[in-house]
Amino acid sequence: MNSKTNLNIGHTSFREITAFALLGMLSTLPVSAQDAWTLKADHIDPRDYYGVSVANGMIGIVSSPNPFQVKEVLMAGAYDTYGKDHVSVLVPNFNLLDMELSIDGEQISSGNVSGLTQELNLRHAEFTTAFRYGDKAEISYSYCALRQLPHAMLMNVVITAKKDLTFDAANVMSASDCLHDIRNYFARVSKPRGDIRLLASTALSPTGKLLLAASTAFVFAGAPEREPAVLNETGFDGVQRMRFGLKLKAGESYHFSLVGTVTSSADNTDPLNSAERTSVYAALEGRDSLLARHEDAWDRLWKSDITIEGDRQTQQDVHSMLYHLYSFAREGSSLSISPMGLSGRGYSGHVFWDADLWMFPALLELHPEIAESLLEYRFQRLPAARQNALDHGYRGAMFPWESAASGDEDTPVAALSGPFEHHVTACVGLAAWNYFCVTQDREWLRQKGWPLLSATADFWVSRIERDGAGVVGIRNVVAADEYAENVDNDAFTNGAAKTLLKAAVEAAAILGRPENPDWSPVEKEIPILNFPNGVTREFAGYDGQAIKQADVNLLAYPLRLVTDPEAIRRDLAYYETRVPCEHTPAMTQSIFAILYERLGEPDKAFSIFKSGYLPNKRPPFGVLAETANSSNPYFATGAGGLVQSMLNGFGGLDITPAGLVQLPTRLPKGWKSLTLTGVGRGRRTFSVPGNDRTENAL
Numbered sequence: 001m002n003s004k005t006n007l008n009i010g011h012t013s014f015r016e017i018t019a020f021a022l023l024g025m026l027s028t029l030p031v032s033a034q035d036a037w038t039l040k041a042d043h044i045d046p047r048d049y050y051g052v053s054v055a056n057g058m059i060g061i062v063s064s065p066n067p068f069q070v071k072e073v074l075m076a077g078a079y080d081t082y083g084k085d086h087v088s089v090l091v092p093n094f095n096l097l098d099m100e101l102s103i104d105g106e107q108i109s110s111g112n113v114s115g116l117t118q119e120l121n122l123r124h125a126e127f128t129t130a131f132r133y134g135d136k137a138e139i140s141y142s143y144c145a146l147r148q149l150p151h152a153m154l155m156n157v158v159i160t161a162k163k164d165l166t167f168d169a170a171n172v173m174s175a176s177d178c179l180h181d182i183r184n185y186f187a188r189v190s191k192p193r194g195d196i197r198l199l200a201s202t203a204l205s206p207t208g209k210l211l212l213a214a215s216t217a218f219v220f221a222g223a224p225e226r227e228p229a230v231l232n233e234t235g236f237d238g239v240q241r242m243r244f245g246l247k248l249k250a251g252e253s254y255h256f257s258l259v260g261t262v263t264s265s266a267d268n269t270d271p272l273n274s275a276e277r278t279s280v281y282a283a284l285e286g287r288d289s290l291l292a293r294h295e296d297a298w299d300r301l302w303k304s305d306i307t308i309e310g311d312r313q314t315q316q317d318v319h320s321m322l323y324h325l326y327s328f329a330r331e332g333s334s335l336s337i338s339p340m341g342l343s344g345r346g347y348s349g350h351v352f353w354d355a356d357l358w359m360f361p362a363l364l365e366l367h368p369e370i371a372e373s374l375l376e377y378r379f380q381r382l383p384a385a386r387q388n389a390l391d392h393g394y395r396g397a398m399f400p401w402e403s404a405a406s407g408d409e410d411t412p413v414a415a416l417s418g419p420f421e422h423h424v425t426a427c428v429g430l431a432a433w434n435y436f437c438v439t440q441d442r443e444w445l446r447q448k449g450w451p452l453l454s455a456t457a458d459f460w461v462s463r464i465e466r467d468g469a470g471v472v473g474i475r476n477v478v479a480a481d482e483y484a485e486n487v488d489n490d491a492f493t494n495g496a497a498k499t500l501l502k503a504a505v506e507a508a509a510i511l512g513r514p515e516n517p518d519w520s521p522v523e524k525e526i527p528i529l530n531f532p533n534g535v536t537r538e539f540a541g542y543d544g545q546a547i548k549q550a551d552v553n554l555l556a557y558p559l560r561l562v563t564d565p566e567a568i569r570r571d572l573a574y575y576e577t578r579v580p581c582e583h584t585p586a587m588t589q590s591i592f593a594i595l596y597e598r599l600g601e602p603d604k605a606f607s608i609f610k611s612g613y614l615p616n617k618r619p620p621f622g623v624l625a626e627t628a629n630s631s632n633p634y635f636a637t638g639a640g641g642l643v644q645s646m647l648n649g650f651g652g653l654d655i656t657p658a659g660l661v662q663l664p665t666r667l668p669k670g671w672k673s674l675t676l677t678g679v680g681r682g683r684r685t686f687s688v689p690g691n692d693r694t695e696n697a698l
Contacts, residue, residue: 034312036319040119041620046110050618050625050633052120053343054127054143057330057370058150059262060342061097061143063118063127063621066110068099068141074342075151075212076335078264079349079405082178082206085412088404090338090349091205092176094214096260097143097155100170100241103133113139120621122323123302124295136163146290147297150330151267151275152282154290155258161248170243171199171216171258179203179212184240185272186232189280194220196283197230199242202272205264212264213271215279216242219257219287257287266405301326304366304678306646310671310690317613318646320622321639325362328636331369336377336403343623343634350402350410351377352637356427358587359640361434361558365647365660365679368439375435378428379448381407382455385425389459392419396458399425416485421478422463426496429456430558433503437655439681446511454516457504460497461518464526472525479539481551487539489529491552492559498526499559506657528555534567535574547578550588557594557648558655568595583627586612586638594649597665602650606668609645613638651676651686662686 039052044065051063051071062071073095079088101108110116116131125147130140143155159167175182185200200215220227228244248254259282261275268274282290306322308315328341336355340346355374364371378385382397384407389398400409401421411418432452436445464472474497479490501523508515529537536552552571556562562571572595579588589612596605615628616638623633647653651674652665660680667674667690676686 034316036312036315037123038119038121039316039320039621040117042117044116044118044620048619050621050623050631051343052127052621052623053324053327053341053634054120054125054145055327055342056125056145056147056150057328057333057335057342059145059153060328061127061145061153062343063120065116065118067108067113067116067129067131067139068101070095070097070143072344073097073153073262074345074349075262075264076342076349077405078205078210078212078266080205080207080209085348085414087348087402087410087412088350088406090345090404091210091212091264092178092345093212093262094173094175094179094201094203096171096173096214096216096262097153097258098172098174099141099155099157099258100168100172100243101139101157101159102168103136103165105166108133108139118620122319124298125323125327136165137161137167144291144294145327146282146294147301147330148293149261149278149282149290150333151261151263152278153260153262154282154287154294155260156255156287156291157257158253158255159248160253161250163250164248166245166247167254168243168245169256170241171218173199173201173214173216173240173242175201175203178206180206181208184234185276186242187276191284194227196280197232197242198276198279199232199240200272200276200279201240210264210266211271212262213275214260214262215272215275216258216260217279217283218242218244219259219283221255221257221287259283259290301367303683305676306643306651307673307675307677308671309673309675314610317622318643321624321643322366324634324636324639325359325643326367326370329359329363329370329373331367331373333373334376334380336374337636339626339635339637340632341634341636343636344632346632348402348404348410350404352402353424353427354637354640356424356431357558358637358644360431361655362640362643362647364431364434364438365653365655367678368435368681371435372444375432375448375452378431379452382451384408385428386455389462394459395462396460397425397452397455398422398459399428399456417478417482420476420486421482422474423477423480423490423493423496425456425459426493426500429453429500430496430503433500433507434655436507437657438660440659441681442510445507450507450511450513453500453504453507454513457501457519458516460501460526461516461522463497464522471527472522473527473540479551480554481538481547481549483546483548484539484542484551487541489527490539491528491536492554494526494528495555495559495561498523498528499561501526528561533570535570536562536567538575544578546580547575548583549579549585550575550591553588553591553595557591557598558644565599568599572596583629585626586616586624586635587641588612590638590641590645590649593645597645597649598663600666602666602668605645605649609642609649612645613642646674647676650674651688653679653686660684 046065049065060074113131128142141157187198189196261278336351385397402411480492593609626635652663672690674688
């Protein structure tokens with residue numbers, strides 16, 4: 001990510017900058033916002049509304065403040081090249097959940113309803129909207145991206161008549177303006193207990209690379225003879241509709257559902273066939289069965305949880321972070337996560353180091369089977385990374401800074417991070433090593449981990465340069481602190497390369513494979529620079545200017561190259577004063593929080609943890625923006641870092657070559673206990689009591 005805002009903040013403390021705003025937010029939090037499993041909005045202002053995503057790791061549905069509308073439907077892995085930057089971007093999709101509902105001839109809109117509320121059920125990933133239509137009806141509808149069916153979604157609608165009325169309901173399917181060659185289809189599927197009417201569309205992506213398809217079907221409860229007649233039509237506006245109408249008596253309630261499917265040729269050779277068949281399958285399975293299986297899948301996910309006793313608001317916030325991480329990824333796929341997950345098309349839906357260093361560790365510790373999918377994404381693109389290294393004159397594998405479908409470099413040409421932000425390659429290799437450390441899966445290490453580790457290690461051996469005196473360095477990189485472009489010997493880049501080379505040597509010993517004889521010597525020669533006072537210097541020539549995000553402090557966590565507590569304190573004290581809080585992605589605060597917790601200062605750690613996201617929450621559901629002054633939620637990268645603060649900071653978890661261990665830790669004031677359940681390959685439970693005051697050690 002590449003924001004280029006430059007600030008001169010002098011030496012004001014990071015905590016001092018946020019203290020007053022943070023205290024103000026904490027003092028005004030509504031009690032209703034503290035439900036552990038529900039995000040509820042009672043007062044919705046469409047002018048200040050940031051939609052929340054309901055997702056299943058493949059599709060994401062983003063909410064709208066307008067009745068019976070969604071902002072957009074996103075589908076992971078569907079990329080095409082269009083737009084000014086000439087790179088692959090996540091393609092806008094069909095919007096297939098929008099409805100038009102009319103009562104006694106008047107169409108419902110945000111202007112003629114009252115008492116509108118919305119809420120997201122975090123436990124079961126279901127979004128509900130409810131409102132009144134004058135004195136005639138009370139209406140609610142809910143939708144979810146079905147966890148058990150990757151490409152399918154379900155909407156349930158309940159209309160309760162207060163007076164005799166006639167309603168007309170139409171499902172509306174529209175396509176993004178960038179799609180072309182749109183073709184509409186209607187079909188009738190006969191079944192013993194009434195027919196299923198299908199609405200379907202296909203379209204080509206901007207360059208014609210992908211064929212996208214969508215299909216919907218109404219599902220009615222009760223006897224077939226009472227099912228209403230469904231009509232399909234294409235209006236003068238070119239938009240497809242599938243509609244039915246009924247009369248209701250006062251006091252009568254009517255419940256109907258809509259199933260929908262979206263897919264593309266990125267996942268299916270015949271997307272239309274797959275979309276229609278999945279919609280028919282879902283319709284025949286029925287609402288109750290679909291919901292039961294969906295909820296069961298989410299119940300299994302939540303067996304891996306973080307439970308805080310004594311702090312209801314933080315509990316809700318952490319559940320929201322976990323929900324978004326769980327909903328943006330899925331087991332058994334080869335999909336990774338973009339910085340905004342399935343909440344929008346920010347950063348073109350590309351995959352960065354955000355996935356490998358920030359989101360992956362949290363998923364690895366709670367759901368290794370989901371984390372494996374993120375690594376599978378990288379493994380399948382290893383040939384492209386090898387070619388990328390060759391094209392740049394290096395050996396091994398050089399992973400792109402921005403990755404989409406092919407694994408080629410998809411950073412816009414104007415951004416220097418594409419050719420120079422090489423630390424991503426170390427992050428990919430370290431993710432593979434950490435996966436083995438947690439799972440101890442030697443067969444996976446042999447088949448997939450070793451190719452990733454050895455290829456990324458070979459890259460760094462070829463990437464180093466020697467000066468006239470033979471001294472090794474890594475020149476001309478974009479640092480993890482992205483304000484620092486084309487610098488030499490960046491602390492995190494060098495540290496990540498050193499850590500990866502050590503891991504490759506250890507993996508070779510475990511597998512009995514021959515190691516590259518240059519790995520160990522080069523690792524020992526790669527420098528970490530220091531100021532005369534012992535503070536780690538971010539890069540050669542760095543002289544105290546403002547930084548965008550954590551760089552040096554990553555040497556202590558997660559790299560653990562700096563282990564002396566006093567050295568960690570020195571680096572924290574120095575770099576805290578150089579981070580502009582308003583423009584800093586939330587990952588930085590998560591690192592500071594982990595380190596202060598490990599230094600035995602839980603209250604300071606907790607203050608920094610809260611400052612990392614409270615200013616970033618956006619109404620009405622508290623979705624996280626990337627920075628305190630941006631408006632691009634949901635920032636899954638920040639959630640990944642903050643969840644690591646809970647797991648690896650307050651929870652004390654630590655990834656070691658022998659597996660997960662728990663370090664001694666202390667909780668912030670007011671917390672009665674912290675419990676981590678379903679952790680690692682053994683689904684273990686780790687607890688920290690509130691009165692635990694044992695001394696911490698790094």
